[in-house]
Amino acid sequence: MKLPGLPPFPPLTAGPREDRWGYDPDFASSVEPWLEFMYDRWWRVVTTGVERLPADGPVLIVANHAGVVPWDASMMATGIRREEGDRYRHPRFLVLDWAFSLPWASVGIRRFGGVPASPHNARALLEEGHRVMVFPEGAKGVGKPYKNRYRLERFGRGGFVELAIRAQAPIVPCAIVGSEEIYPKIGELGLVARLTGAPYFPITPTFPLLGPFGAIPLPSRWRIEFDEPIDVSGLPPGAADDRARVFELAEHVRERIQAKVFSNLVEREGAFL
Amino acid sequence: MARVLVTGAASRLGTVLAAELLADPQTERVVAIDTRDVDLPADDRLVHIAADLRSPDLSALLAPHRIDAIVHNDVLQFPEPGRSVRLLHDTNVVGTLQLLAAAEHLPELRTVVLRSSATIYGSEPNAPRFFTEAMADRFPLRTRWQRDVAEVERLIAAFARRRPDVTASILRFQPILGRTLDTPIMRLVASPVIPTWMGFDPMVQVIHGDDVVEALMATLRNPLRGPVNVAAEDTVSLSRVLRRLGKRAIPLLPGAYEVVLGAAARLGLPRMDEDTMRFLRYGRGVDTTRMRTELGFEPTLSSIGAIELVAMAFEEAAA
Numbered sequence: 373m374k375l376p377g378l379p380p381f382p383p384l385t386a387g388p389r390e391d392r393w394g395y396d397p398d399f400a401s402s403v404e405p406w407l408e409f410m411y412d413r414w415w416r417v418v419t420t421g422v423e424r425l426p427a428d429g430p431v432l433i434v435a436n437h438a439g440v441v442p443w444d445a446s447m448m449a450t451g452i453r454r455e456e457g458d459r460y461r462h463p464r465f466l467v468l469d470w471a472f473s474l475p476w477a478s479v480g481i482r483r484f485g486g487v488p489a490s491p492h493n494a495r496a497l498l499e500e501g502h503r504v505m506v507f508p509e510g511a512k513g514v515g516k517p518y519k520n521r522y523r524l525e526r527f528g529r530g531g532f533v534e535l536a537i538r539a540q541a542p543i544v545p546c547a548i549v550g551s552e553e554i555y556p557k558i559g560e561l562g563l564v565a566r567l568t569g570a571p572y573f574p575i576t577p578t579f580p581l582l583g584p585f586g587a588i589p590l591p592s593r594w595r596i597e598f599d600e601p602i603d604v605s606g607l608p609p610g611a612a613d614d615r616a617r618v619f620e621l622a623e624h625v626r627e628r629i630q631a632k633v634f635s636n637l638v639e640r641e642g643a644f645l
Numbered sequence: 646m647a648r649v650l651v652t653g654a655a656s657r658l659g660t661v662l663a664a665e666l667l668a669d670p671q672t673e674r675v676v677a678i679d680t681r682d683v684d685l686p687a688d689d690r691l692v693h694i695a696a697d698l699r700s701p702d703l704s705a706l707l708a709p710h711r712i713d714a715i716v717h718n719d720v721l722q723f724p725e726p727g728r729s730v731r732l733l734h735d736t737n738v739v740g741t742l743q744l745l746a747a748a749e750h751l752p753e754l755r756t757v758v759l760r761s762s763a764t765i766y767g768s769e770p771n772a773p774r775f776f777t778e779a780m781a782d783r784f785p786l787r788t789r790w791q792r793d794v795a796e797v798e799r800l801i802a803a804f805a806r807r808r809p810d811v812t813a814s815i816l817r818f819q820p821i822l823g824r825t826l827d828t829p830i831m832r833l834v835a836s837p838v839i840p841t842w843m844g845f846d847p848m849v850q851v852i853h854g855d856d857v858v859e860a861l862m863a864t865l866r867n868p869l870r871g872p873v874n875v876a877a878e879d880t881v882s883l884s885r886v887l888r889r890l891g892k893r894a895i896p897l898l899p900g901a902y903e904v905v906l907g908a909a910a911r912l913g914l915p916r917m918d919e920d921t922m923r924f925l926r927y928g929r930g931v932d933t934t935r936m937r938t939e940l941g942f943e944p945t946l947s948s949i950g951a952i953e954l955v956a957m958a959f960e961e962a963a964a
Contacts, residue, residue: 386846386882392930393774394848394882469771472927475844475899478770482848492773496932 378405384479393464393497399483400462407450410443414591415550418640419451421598427459430498430541433505433598434532436524436629437513439551440574442467443589445505446484448546451596464497465505466490468514470571491531498539505546506532508622515560515572521552522637524630530615530622533604537612542601545625547632550594553643555579592643595636599628647673648753649865650712652698652744653719655681657826658760661858662716666865667691676710679719698740704747714756714865715748717741720797722762722790723829723918730789737793738800745804748811756868757813758861759801763874763931765794765817768923774848774880775932778817778872788919798872805870812868816860819876819931820924822951823854824958829921834890834955836915840906840925841883843896847928850880853951856944863942873940874931877948883925889949890956899926 382402390396411417425431437444445465453460466489472478487493489510497504507513508527516525536543559575579586602625604611611617649666653659654677666672667688677683678694685691694706698719720737721728748754766776767784776783786792798815805813820830830851833839852860852875860875887894897905902922910916936942946954 384846385884385888388885390882390885392848392878392880394880473770475842479844479846487774488771490771490773492775492777496775 378409381406384476384483386483390483393485393487394482395462395464395485396483397462400485403484404450404453407446411447411450411454414589415447415554415594417447417451417550417594417596419455419596419598422452422455424598424600425452425456425503425544426542426601428501430501430539431503431544431601432494432498432532432536432539432541433463433503433544433546434625434629435505435507435546436548436633437507437509437551438516438521438548439553439589440514440555440557440576441587441589442507442514442551443554444507444548444551445486447551447594448505448548448596449485461503463503463505466494466507468511468571470511470569473569491535494532494535495539498535498541504541508532508626511571515557515574518552518556518558522549522633524626524633527622527626530618533618533621533625534612537604537607537618540605542603542605543625544601545599545628545632547597547599547629547636548594549596549633549636549640550592550643553592554589556590590644593640593645595640597632597636599632647671648676648710648712648714649674650676650678650707650710650715652678652715652717654683654693655679656718657823658821658854658857659718660684661854662718662861663691665858665862674710676707676712698744699735703743704750707747707751711753712751713753714758715744715754716758716760716861716865717744717801718760718861720760720762720794722920734789734793738796741797741800745800748804749808754808754811756865757801757804757811758864758868759797759813759815760857760861761798761815761817761872762790762794763817763819763876763929764788764791764920764924765798766929766931767791768847768920768927768929770927772927772929775930776874777932778874778935781872787923790918790920802871812870814864814869815872816864816875817872817931818857818860819850819852819874819929821854821857822851822955824955826854829918831955832915833917833921833925834886834892835959838893838895839887840902840917841887841894841896842902842926843898845899845926846882846884847924847926848880848930849883849886849924849928849948850876850930851948851951852876852944853946853954856946856951859945860936860940860942863940867941869935869940873935874933875936875942875944876931876933877944877946877951878933879947879949880928880930881948881952883928885949886952889952890959902926
């Protein structure tokens with residue numbers, strides 16, 4: 373597999389620098405040219421607000437999730453790297469558990485910094501001082517039908533707020549616009565999803581109609597914006613167990629992301645051109 | 646601990662543990678129980694009881710030795726020709742039951758250490774990367790060995806409740822590597838080719854046999870109630886392990902994996918146990934905080950170090 377101007381896709385075997393989570397910095401940098409191609413040419417991503425990310429210590433980046441196949445984490449990482457340059461710290465991200473039962477994909481995701489979506493993983497990563505990206509909408513967000521685009525789903529059970537309080541990590545809301553259009557889901561085959569154990573089996577204008585070509589994402593225009601960090605260090609330690617407070621903060625984060633999604637939609641103008 | 650009972654003493658780990666105990670001048674007596682001969686130099690502090698744990702007179706055999714600590718090492722992992730699954734379950738569960746029944750009549754007993762296995766957590770795609778001790782019931786027990794381990798642990802926990810004067814430690818070891826050991830993972834890495842799951846490259850965390858013995862010794866010195874994960878700190882991708890060992894991987898399609906291995910077993914090749922198959926697909930990591938902080942034990946070898954050592958032993962054997 374070779375595109376003009378791109379190096380061959382790196383092999384999936386682990387290098388000597390992988391860490392205990394299976395993240396391999398050499399793999400991550402060897403897929404960079406591919407991600408840059410998607411970032412610059414395909415989706416023409418504009419990323420703003422990267423300077424708001426704390427340079428050191430743990431950070432919990434909370435973003436909206438859409439687009440059937442979640443490319444968002446890789447584009448966020450690419451955006452941060454492009455804007456930060458030398459002071460870039462590679463973010464880790466939580467991935468829907470189901471992805472880890474897939475051959476190849478599971479290995480690639482892990483080498484790029486993905487871990488199964490478990491609060492234990494997120495907690496341990498934050499305690500090690502990493503930046504962690506979470507998508508509280510989860511499968512509901514990625515698999516939402518095209519007609520519901522730009523509308524954020526419920527934010528799970530607010531577990532990410534609990535995590536942030538316990539790990540004393542600031543929450544950085546992040547809005548992504550454009551991922552909604554990459555695979556417009558107009559229907560779904562429930563039976564196939566059940567048979568394969570997948571969370572959903574999408575029908576898009578090109579999939580499954582065009583077979584493997586349906587896997588090529590549409591070249592929508594993306595915008596990614598990181599919002600002001602929310603400091604949780606002022607909260608008392610018991611706050612993580614205060615459900616009302618956790619829900620309230622989770623809803624506040626959701627509203628901020630929703631507002632940023634709308635403002636970026638306006639700024640983006642055309643979805644494809 | 647002064648008078649220690651070691652079960653499964655003829656196994657390599659049991660023998661090394663007994664030798665280590667005898668090397669300690671504070672040890673008054675080592676009672677080694679195994680139906681097989683125990684390969685140790687004669688020592689007047691060493692008593693070998695050639696009996697099965699399931700023998701009815703176990704209680705009478707143990708009574709005269711005033712045992713104050715038991716290391717229950719006789720928990721077997723995999724069936725093989727001449728050792729059916731039925732016999733395995735018998736040895737593991739009924740053997741433990743009988744051992745604990747006899748232990749009820751040991752008034753001086755203060756410590757029980759079980760050599761358990763981290764296999765109790767299973768190997769799952771959606772597992773936390775590092776299981777803590779509290780997560781043993783996270784996933785269903787899928788294999789016979791997992792169910793055996795869980796039952797043996799339950800028996801030990803129930804015994805600890807009946808005898809509050811006894812501290813029962815359960816050490817959950819990750820797969821044990823060591824040149825002279827006969828463990829599922831050693832059988833696997835000793836074979837010339839290794840069947841892997843196409844498209845999967847699990848994270849593997851192991852512990853070296855020498856560190857296993859040291860962990861058991863550390864627990865005898867500083868017994869801790871309940872389960873403790875024992876493993877090296879790092880986890881390593883299987884592909885790196887195989888590269889270091891110089892082994893050829895034969896990737897099999899996930900749908901065909903069990904079928905191909907089943908056919909190979911029928912042709913006389915060694916049969917791979919279910920747990921190892923799952924481990925090769927999804928791997929497993931455990932959290933070792935309790936081991937390091939409460940038990941105060943630190944393995945000398947990392948996972949990659951243990952693999953390195955085994956690789957060197959293989960190279961030596963080949964030269």
